[in-house]
Amino acid sequence: MTMTLTDHPETLNRAPLARDESAAVAARKRQEQTRSRIVLAVGAFVLLYGIIGGRLVQLGASEPADAAARGSAASAVATARPDIVDRNGEILATDIRTASLYAEPNKIVDPDEATELITSVLQDLDATALRKKLSTKAGFVWVKREITPTQQAQIHDLGIPGVGFLTENKRFYPGGPAAAHIVGLVNIDNQGIAGIERTVDERGLSDLHNAGFAMKTNAQEPVRLSIDLRVQHVLRDELVGAMQKYRAVAAMGVLVNAKTGEVIALASLPDFDPNDPVDANKPDRLNRITAGTFELGSVFKSFTFAMALDSGKVKMTDSFDARSPIRVGRQLIRDSHPEGRYLSVPEIFRYSSNIGTAKMALAIGQETQQDYLKKFGLSTKLKTELPEVATPQVPRRWSTAAQMTVAFGHGIAITPMQAAMGDVALVNGGNFLSPTFFPRTQEQAMALATPMVSKKTSDEMRWLFRYNAVNGSGRHADVPGYVVGGKTGTAEKIANGRYVEGHYLNSFLATFPMDDPEYVLLVSVDDPKSEKPGLPALAAWNAAYVAGNVIRRSAAFLGVQPRTEQEGHPDAMLVSY
Structure with missing residues (x-):
């Protein structure tokens, strides 16, 4: 029996339905694929922008190359220091x-080219050493410290x-x-290595540097010294002039408030220029006043x-036999x-008699002499703010x-x-004072003073100093009006352990002024030759x-007023003896 389509209508209806379902499924798959692609694209864009944003945040939070270099060299960057000023400001x-040049070798593409370019400006650099330095993988190296603005621009x-x-x-x-x-x-590195600069560091500035405050530029209180720059210029x-005039090998001087x-x-x-201290370490450039003996x-x-x-063992009225030399062994x-002849004590001082002075030392004895040398601070190291x-x-x-x-x-x-x-102690009433390079009042000084000799002895020494300036070897330092007193010293120099005749310090x-001492001045000229x-x-x-010239030129700066003395009037200080 033959069957036809008309015999089964449900079959006819099922075929179009199957086609519709397949189309729907395909459409849904296409939608899901599109949605997935969109999500993937959005995710990619989010990830990309997230990376970019994160990098921007990282770069924004990080230090620039200059700051990073500064951080890696923090211990080497020059310390900010306080000003040092004289007593008048x-x-x-x-x-x-000032600018300093650095390099980051790990970022240099061609060390040879960089070396050639840098040395074309900084011609004093060693090209071989610089090329070797720039060829490493280091993150930071100094190329040259303290370059000029012109070199920086070039x-x-x-x-x-x-x-x-x-x-x-x-x-x-x-x-x-x-x-x-x-x-x-x-x-x-701007760290003190000598003089008051070193003292400033020893009093705490170096600790700030080591703690990482090297780049601090906030104003610091200036360090005020007792120095008067005007008088300093006069003395120097x-x-x-003395070195030139007397063809001396050296000269030195110090002025102290008594x-x-x-x-x-x-x-x-000779001294040196601290702005260009190439000579600072030469043996002849030492500070002879404190670092030389x-x-x-x-x-x-x-x-x-x-x-x-x-000591009371010698009086001003005593006399000593100076007729003959004293032989001691050889x-x-x-x-x-x-x-x-016999010389009185003032005459021994005036004529600077070695014989009379030696006999005075014998009169007081070795033990007393050594005790006083210690008391005068002449046998022990002096305390002062200078490290040298x-x-x-x-x-x-x-x-x-x-003896x-x-x-x-x-x-x-x-x-x-x-x-x-x-x-200072011999003329100020007998009070020994440690020297200071910082301002100090008389009250502060007296609170730290130690008695050295009696006031009576101090008065007698002032008289002897003035007597010598009026009648003895100090006449050339006696500046009219300033009542100068003092003592000369001509010491044979020593070479190879022997005194050399004709060569003196x-x-x-x-x-001055001797009747009410305000200042003590010591001047020395090393190995001078005759002026004429x-x-x-x-x-x-x-x-x-030289001492007289210093007093004449600096007295006004020091506030010491000259006194008018009537011609022929005896010196008031010398009347009492």
Whole structure:
């Protein structure tokens, strides 16, 4: 039997339905695929922008290359320092801003090209060493510290990748060498290595640097010194002139306030320029005033007279036999200008008699002499704010010969600052003061003072100093109107352990005004030659002149008023003896 389509109508209806369902399924798949693609695309865009955004945040939060370089070199960047000023506020040392060139070798594409470009501007650099430095994978290296603005602009215009600049503090000294041995100097990192600069670091500035405050630029209180820059210029100028005039190898001087112990001026020549300290470490550039020891010759007699008078074993009215030289073993103690007679104590001082001074030392005894030397601070290291301080050289064995030669300044080497401070005590009423380079009132000084000699001894020493300036070897330092007093010293220099005749260290220790001492001045000229043929090369003919010139030119700055004396009127100080 044959079946036809009409016989089964349900079959006819099912075929179109199946086609519709297949089409729907295909449409749904296409929609799902499209949706998946859209989600994937959106996810990709979200991820991409997330990465970009995260990188932007990272870059925004991170330091720029310059700051990163600064961080890696924090311990090397020059420290900001306080200004150093004199007692009147004149700047002795200050910071200026300067650029330093650095490189990041790990970012340099061609070290050879970079080296060639940099050395075309900085021609003093070693190209081989620089190329080696730039060829590493280091993140930071210094190329050159403290370059000029012109050099900075030239290198900047070259556009070298991986090369940049850091702004640092550089120390500048407006006065150049004027107060070099007082102020001192700093190293390339602006850290104090000498003088008051080093003292400032030792008092805490270096701790700030080590703690990471190297780049701090906030204003710091200036460090005020006791120095008067005007007087400092006068002292140094006179010493420069003395070296030229007397063809000396060196010269030095120090001026101290006798009432406070403040150092007003200090100079030691040859010196150096702290702005370009290439000569600072040369042996002849040391600070002779505090870091050098010398036999000061007859200047030292001042202390022998003071101890003799203060001990009560010698009186101003005593006399000593100076007719003949004294022989001690192989040594012969003689006078350079013998009077050949008995000399009173003032005459021994005036004629600077070695024989008379040696006999005064014998009168007081070795033990008393050593006790007073210690009391005067002449046998121990002096305390001062300057780090450069030498220890005095005293006899190893205190024999009779040593006792007598030390009395007139042979066989004992002290710093000139020790001599000046000892003299301060001899004229200010007998009070020993430690020197200071910072301002100090008289009340503050007296609170720290220690008695050295009695006021009576101090008065007698002031009289002797004035007597010598009027009648003795100090006449060339006696500036009219300023009542100057003092003592000369002509000490033979030592070479290879022997005294060399004709070569001297000449000194003059001065005080003014002598009736009410305000200032003590010590001037020394090393190995001077005669100014003119026929003139002696002794202290009275050079060091005394220099001291007088310093007093004449600086007294007005110091507020010391000249006094008008009637012609022929006897010196008031000398009437009492």
